[in-house]
Amino acid sequence: MSDDSGQALRRMRVAARLPQSQAALPAYEPVTAEYVSELRSGIAELVRLDGQHGGVELVPLAARMFRAASARLAAGHHPSSLESDFTATVAELGEVAGWLAFDAMRHERARCFNLEALRLARLVGDIGMELFILGNMALQAQETGQAREALRTVRLMERFPLSPRLRVMVASRRARAAADLGDDRSFALIRRAQAEVDDSVHATDPKWTWWVDRRELLIHEGGMWRAAGNPGRAVDLHASALEAVPRHYRWASYIGGAMLVAALVEARSWAEAERAASDVAKLVPEVSSARASRRLRDATGTARRNRAPSSLEDMLNALAAQ
Template sequence: MTDRELLDIGAALTPSADEPVTSGDVQALRTIAAHAVALDGRRGGAGLLPSVTSAFRAASARLATGDHPAGLEADFTAAVAELGEVAGWLAFDSLQHGEARCLNLRALRLARLAGDARMEMFLLGNMALLAQETGRARESLRLVELVERFRLSPRVRVMASLRRSRALADLGDERALALLHQAQSQVDESVIRADPEWTWWVDRRELVLHEGSAWRAVGRLDKAVDRYAAALEGVPEAYRWSAWVGGSWLVGALVEARSWSEAETAANELAPLAREVSSGRATQRLREASATAKALRAPSSLEDLLTALASG
């Protein structure tokens, strides 16, 4: 599915549509969400954000008209909430933090109206990540506490532990690492048939990647480099976005550690993805690495490489 097709499906759900919402319309929304997630994993979501946001707004407007059978209301509302979650995630990864907060809150309200506790937990987890990555670690902890009030499956509990540990690390609390290690010991056995579909990304590799960031937050760059490198082993082709983001974190940590040769090697390995995958978060990290390299008087070849990567 192309960006144009995503936009066209969303446009069909505007309030001016002649017919009431049908079960086919609900399935179309879920199709948009599923394809957007798949495309984001392969090539990043910067180009998808306008189309998905437009589709979410059109569907929200159609929902507000009440032009749908009563028997479809919960399913339609839940499908719109799911699309809002995807839009909020894409906005976050594109560094449009204000837009991400608005989209998350709108989607959260809809998930609650639909009685979709699974989507509510997911959105609260995303909001905790947004708070943590924008310097509001205590707010992140409060959001995690809201997740923990639900009856959690083992895998969702691992996700909550991941979010809690990242916030604790940003607050300088080394208990974050113990919590992450505990989550890693549990993740392989946490998968059950009743897990929400969105938990597909909660796996050992994801936890190891975030462990790298936790070590970096508490000042252990050697540990951060080791964990980032481990997380990049065997990233699936369908999830190249993760290799791009994780690789940018590895490069940044190597630069901060003044490991010039290793940083240049990692940056060269990352370069092919720069032409294929987008992420505002990765670009920001590479820009920070470029500025750090310049301030620390890194070799000019590394500075030039980082500048090129950061410029896309």
């Protein structure tokens, strides 16, 4: 299958399952409780589709939904009894739009979504959503090579009263940024978070914390070892994280597989890298992620510099083009 046909197939499959809601109604239409409920259903569907297909094809839809809902919120045609719930729902939609844009590496757009969503969350005192957005912003700063900015954002998060699970999430963000700055204490921090994560779950945790688990921490520790120049250790961690991905969570398998490929190439484990790349290729018709593609492009360059077998280099070139 060609690159273009694979991307077209993904778009068709995603479009066929897009959430249907009243989000596109004109701003002057009065907002009802039914509208807010449908908006929440649309958000849930975006999150589900992201887990199956990745964020690239979903960004335009999420952007339209957020613009329309924001316009209706600003118009003020809703009863005062809905003000808080409606505002919090639009903030959540902005967080999702920001995450999708981040996965698509539309970084400036992601920042705009995040800042507007953060403003709305603060207006209604939604501390849980504020922490979620700040965590995403810290991850984006780290991903784009701004580790000090990531640490500044983490310090903002640490000013809040944090539940055990939220402390684990914040610690992972701090550890990842600190590792990029060459701080060896980062490994003690991530291991402490790993020791605490299983006992950190509480019924009062925000619903979005479902992804704060041992697998997530293994991924971050793997990235930290790569930053420290030990790709062999990173390979073991990324492989363990990949094995723990639920079968239906294809996006996590895709980006997790790309991380494993990158670590294997750095470790010059050619045969294992080719097998891992083959597994990633099986997901291409269904999933897209610009962040995964960037890792595969970087792996292609590393393979070329390290004189990897041509078969592996060709496979990586094809994957990176997705």
